[in-house]
Amino acid sequence: MVVPIKTGTYPRGHTAVSPDRQPGTLPDAIEPWPTGEFDAPATGGADEAAVDAGRSVVEALSVAWATFTAFEDPRGLEAFERAIELLANCPWYPIRLEIAPAGFASRGVPLASRREAARRMARSTFAHGIGGIEIAAPPSPDDLLHLLRLMASPPDGTDPSPLLGTAGVESIVLLHRRLLVDEAEGFVDDDEITDFDVLVVTDEDEERAEQEPETEAAMFMTELTLGLSMLAEDDHEGRAAALHTFVNAFSGMSRTARAAAIGELLRSDDPAAEIFLDQLGSLELGDLASRLDSDTHPLLMEYARLAAEQGEQRHVELLGLLTNTETGGGPIGLVIAESVQEALRAGAREAPAAIARLRDLRPGRTSDTVAGVNVIKGLLAVVGDESFFAVARSWADKVADAVAIGDLEHSDSLFAAIVGIPMADGRQAALLDVLGAAFAGPALDAAADAVAWAGDGPGRAIRRTAPLFLSGPLIRHAAANPDARRRLAPALAILARIRPAPFLAHLEDRNPLVVATAAFALGASKSAEVVKRIEGLLDHSNPTVRVQALGTLHTIVGDAATPTLLEALDDAHEKVRSRASRILASIDDPRIDEVLLARLDRTTDPAEQTRAIDVLAKRTSPKVAAHLTDLASKRFAWSRRVRHLRDEARRVLGAGT
Amino acid sequence: MNEQVVAGFLTSLRRVSGFARLYGPSHPLSLEAAEESAVAGAAMSVEKGRTHLVVSEDSLFVDGRVLARTSLEFNSLLRMMNESRVHSVAVTPQVTADDIARFAALIAGVDESFDDSPGLSITDLIETDVARSVTGELRRSYTDSLDTLRGVGSSLRSGKRLDLNATADTVETLLDKAVAQPSAALLLSTVKSHHEYTFYHSVNTCILSLALGRMVGLDDEALLLLGAGALLHDIGKLGVSPSILSHPGRLNAKQWEEIRRYPQVGAEAILEAAEPGQEVTAAVAFEHHARVDGSGYPRLVYHDHAHEHGGRGPLHLFSRLVSVADTYDALTSRRSYRMPDPPSRALQIILDSAGNGYDPDAVHAFIRMMGVYPPGSFLRLRSGLIVMVSETTGPDEPLKGLLVRGSTGAEIGVPEPVTVMREDVLDQLAETTVGLEPTAVFEAFGAAA
Structure with missing residues (x-):
């Protein structure tokens, strides 16, 4: 049995305006109440004129409403003035409009408007329980503004009808629906009592509906569309509750009526129809599919197709719908049910082995740590910019907390979480900034010291100490202690590659060991700025720095450092010249041979001769080998210089040459 | 006394009080709802001429008998009555819409007084009206879990840090009671609420996950982590716009995009509050929709090495268990966008997706736990x-x-x-x-x- 939503019953007629009537009270005369559907045509004659006038009023009110929604006080604005003018130009007064959630009407004739504002205004007015508006005289701008403010205010359960009068507005009258309902005069309790915005279902109607499924389905559709349209847009609970009511009502209908209703729903363009169809499970639709007529069945399949395209979550349901559509209910349904039961039993039999395998997935704390790290990784990869900082801060705090309590294994894992995640440079820099901020403070020094002497191999040292390198203390620690520097060297290199900025800053340090350590770490960076800064260190006053700068430069630019290395062969300090020599020895460039041979011929300094020969001895070109051989084979060396060259050549080529 | 009839009356009463708060007690919508509620109240009382509803703490008693599931489903309504100091109310077939409207206004906090009428009167609570309930302690821990979630939700909305220790305490109590009455716990997990769907669903998922965790032999510490993860797995939904969550029709692409963000929203909030070792709780929130084949959401950047995990993928065990429990409760619940599936159909749907959507071992274990005919069938x-x-x-x-x-x-x-x-x-x-x-x-x- 359909459960109707009764919004109220109305008398057969409503009353006309009396000049002596007070706002909010009932007029004296009775006029015919609107009948028929909302899209019924105009009746012609005087009614037609009234409808035309009504349209003008709706147009004016829509313009005023639209202006009001944009401007708190639209008086004086051109559009608002136009609305006032339209209202002033009405052919007669009073002009009455009836109000429904879907819009305005005049004498039962819907006044369709192209303006969305008209519908919104009607809906807001209806929500206040207002059944009609009457323009008794050309309203002033103040009068109209009072009306708009009243209609835009949220309903509070009070009757707004007297409020206009209280505000001194006489040109506009509001007619409350309840007042019209309470009017005993004119009330006729028979089947002809209908209203375009309410469905009154009498006992006879219900009895007839049970025998005529199409009628029941049509009534259901009417109630569904009206019922959902009556609720506020943001009344989620109300809409959901209304849907449940309709679902229950639907379930209570006969199968034939339900099938007819589904046909109506599939044919309807009203959004309420689609919303309702989505409530029905595939079993329901499939069960009724066999009862649909040949015209409706394709609509159902189209619905299923569209729903499948909308989202994957409906895929399984729609499979069921299609299956049920093909097989229908009855005996086949029982077969399907038994098949489902057997599949479930088979699944349950797999349980013992499944449980044993699941137990193996629970090795303990390690998997939990990995899971936590994975979440951080996953979040950093998918979150938007705003959330990124929040996640980064969470991560940094956890790293700092873990280090503070000495849980280096955990801090290990947390830091490793970000390694390898592809992210924009800006994000990576931001991440390290956050991490650096988390580690600020004197406690870091003690932690840095403990970490540097952790006693583990370089691999673990890298991971454990990496988070700390973003601040200066550990670089200083490495600079001051050769053993620590050796241990921490690989980690330094990794960090400098990720973010060279702190290391570049240390290139200006007063302590040459710090400078050298930073220069060493920067060997892992390939940036042009680093190259430029390292080249600047070649003039440093401290030879240790110059030595490291050479090594770093060669690491970064490779053989392109050859000219610089060759120049370094003339450095004032022997350590620097020695380093340059060693590096040059490893570079496979015949031009080096030419330069070194030329130097050998030119120099008179025995030490430089020795160095040059030592380097040349490591070269592999035939020309160098021939030259050294030639030197070594000189039997008569009159000058000290030549003798020294011969002796050194013989030394590097082996005694006895 | 037919519990469904009582539930129908309470549903209508809750609707009236909701409209009274939203639109005002004399609004046409409120009055319409009151009309329907009066009909329901009269139908409820016609058999014996009078129905005596007693609210004692979080339990509803009707004619001396506790209605366990109704007590849970209407926990928030009963709480409103308690706060309005309404502990006992008598309804007769003479109840009118006006009686209901005034009573609803009282419990909604709109009005402060109520005059008794022949159809509805507030009576004094008598001790003998309240009988012993075998599921009382279990239900109490259920409602405590709801309270915990409401608190978590409030923290999330106001930007405060979550209290995971309080969550763990709640889970521990729930676990104790569920272990003592495992069948009753599974029965209670069938409680649904449209009114606070996310909270009830989360508690049900927690109960089911704990039962599944015990079945696979997890120790107590692991069960607490699992339970906390299950209880909070949907907490990110509180950050999604309510209009989208309650949207009755199909979602458009933009709405889906926002919905799909909620796992990471929840994971972020849990991660921020998690102490070392508790991060796995965030993993459940993050991974429970990811699917074992990595085709779910969010896309897991660490899912590309499935072969390193023996083909299972890197989802944590807890995520695998919770995703099955979560889906089962969701499928068997009525939502604004779908009708509920019967338990066997829900199990079939999950079984069909074993291997791509869900861990097949978790699915088989779950089916074994629930049985082809679950408790309550x-x-x-x-x-x-x-x-x-x-x-x-x-x-x-x-x-x-x-x-x-x-x-x-x-x-x-x-x-x-x-x-x-x-x-x-x-x-x-x-x-x-x-x-x-x-x-x-x-x-x-x-x-x-």
Whole structure:
């Protein structure tokens, strides 16, 4: 049995305006109440004129409403003035409009408007329980503004009808629906009592509906569309509750009526129809599919197709719908049910082995740590910019907390979480900034010291100490202690590659060991700025720095450092010249041979001769080998210089040459 | 007393109080809802001429009998009544819409006083109205879990840090009670609420996950982590716009995009509050929709090395268990966008997706735990008797249940324990068909024991 939503019953007629009537009270005369559907045509004659006038009023009110929604006080604005003018130009007064959630009407004739504002205004007015508006005289701008403010205010359960009068507005009258309902005069309790915005279902109607499924389905559709349209847009609970009511009502209908209703729903363009169809499970639709007529069945399949395209979550349901559509209910349904039961039993039999395998997935704390790290990784990869900082801060705090309590294994894992995640440079820099901020403070020094002497191999040292390198203390620690520097060297290199900025800053340090350590770490960076800064260190006053700068430069630019290395062969300090020599020895460039041979011929300094020969001895070109051989084979060396060259050549080529 | 009839009255009463708060007590919508509620109240009371509803703490008693599931489903309404100091109310067939409207205004906090009428009167609470409930402690821990979630939700909305320790305490209590009454716990997990869907769903998922975790042999510490993860797995939804969550029709692409963000929203909030070792709780929130084949959401950047994990993918064990429990409760719940599936259909849907959507071992273990006929299922036997399944048994073992109706359809006063061979089962019946509520049957059996 359909459960109707009764919004109220109305008398057969409503009353006309009396000049002596007070706002909010009932007029004296009775006029015919609107009948028929909302899209019924105009009746012609005087009614037609009234409808035309009504349209003008709706147009004016829509313009005023639209202006009001944009401007708190639209008086004086051109559009608002136009609305006032339209209202002033009405052919007669009073002009009455009836109000429904879907819009305005005049004498039962819907006044369709192209303006969305008209519908919104009607809906807001209806929500206040207002059944009609009457323009008794050309309203002033103040009068109209009072009306708009009243209609835009949220309903509070009070009757707004007297409020206009209280505000001194006489040109506009509001007619409350309840007042019209309470009017005993004119009330006729028979089947002809209908209203375009309410469905009154009498006992006879219900009895007839049970025998005529199409009628029941049509009534259901009417109630569904009206019922959902009556609720506020943001009344989620109300809409959901209304849907449940309709679902229950639907379930209570006969199968034939339900099938007819589904046909109506599939044919309807009203959004309420689609919303309702989505409530029905595939079993329901499939069960009724066999009862649909040949015209409706394709609509159902189209619905299923569209729903499948909308989202994957409906895929399984729609499979069921299609299956049920093909097989229908009855005996086949029982077969399907038994098949489902057997599949479930088979699944349950797999349980013992499944449980044993699941137990193996629970090795303990390690998997939990990995899971936590994975979440951080996953979040950093998918979150938007705003959330990124929040996640980064969470991560940094956890790293700092873990280090503070000495849980280096955990801090290990947390830091490793970000390694390898592809992210924009800006994000990576931001991440390290956050991490650096988390580690600020004197406690870091003690932690840095403990970490540097952790006693583990370089691999673990890298991971454990990496988070700390973003601040200066550990670089200083490495600079001051050769053993620590050796241990921490690989980690330094990794960090400098990720973010060279702190290391570049240390290139200006007063302590040459710090400078050298930073220069060493920067060997892992390939940036042009680093190259430029390292080249600047070649003039440093401290030879240790110059030595490291050479090594770093060669690491970064490779053989392109050859000219610089060759120049370094003339450095004032022997350590620097020695380093340059060693590096040059490893570079496979015949031009080096030419330069070194030329130097050998030119120099008179025995030490430089020795160095040059030592380097040349490591070269592999035939020309160098021939030259050294030639030197070594000189039997008569009159000058000290030549003798020294011969002796050194013989030394590097082996005694006895 | 038909619990469904009482639930119908309370549903309508809740609707009236909601409209009273939203639109005002004299708004046409409020008055319409009051009309319907008056009809429901009259129908509820017509059999005995008077229905006495008693609210004691978080339990609802009707004519001296506790309605366990209704107490949970309408927990928030009962709480409103408690806060309005309404502990006992009598409803007669003479109840009018005006009575209901005024009463709803009272409990909604719109009005402060209420005048009794022949149709509805507020009476004094009498001790004997409140009977012992076998599921009382379990339900209390259920409502405590709801309170915890409400607190978590409030923290999330106001930007405060979550209290995971409080969550763990709640889970520990729930676990203790569920272990003591495992079948009752599974029955209670069938409680649904549209009003606060996310919270009730989260508690149900927690109960199911804990039961599944015990089945796979997790120790207590692991169960606490699992339970906390299950309880908070959907907490990110509180950051999604309510209009999208309650959207009754299909979602458009933009709405789907926002919905899909909620796992990471929840994971972020949990991660921020997690102490070392608790991060796995965030993993459940993050991964429970990811699917074992990595095709879910969010896309897991660490999912590309499935072969390193023996083909299983890197989802944590807890995520695998919770995703099955989560889906089962969701499928068997009525939502604004879908009707509920019966338990066997829900299990079938999950089984169909084993291997790509869900871990197949977790699915098989879950089916074993719930049984082909889960506890609370009503079965009609070939003899015409109607039995309610009271506990799970093996797939090829006889069923254990409680006889609730004789072959003539007459209700058995005190349910009798029976053993049923599977081949004697004719079909499975819906609760509405049988007219009984599983927890009520359980209470009746337990009270007589």
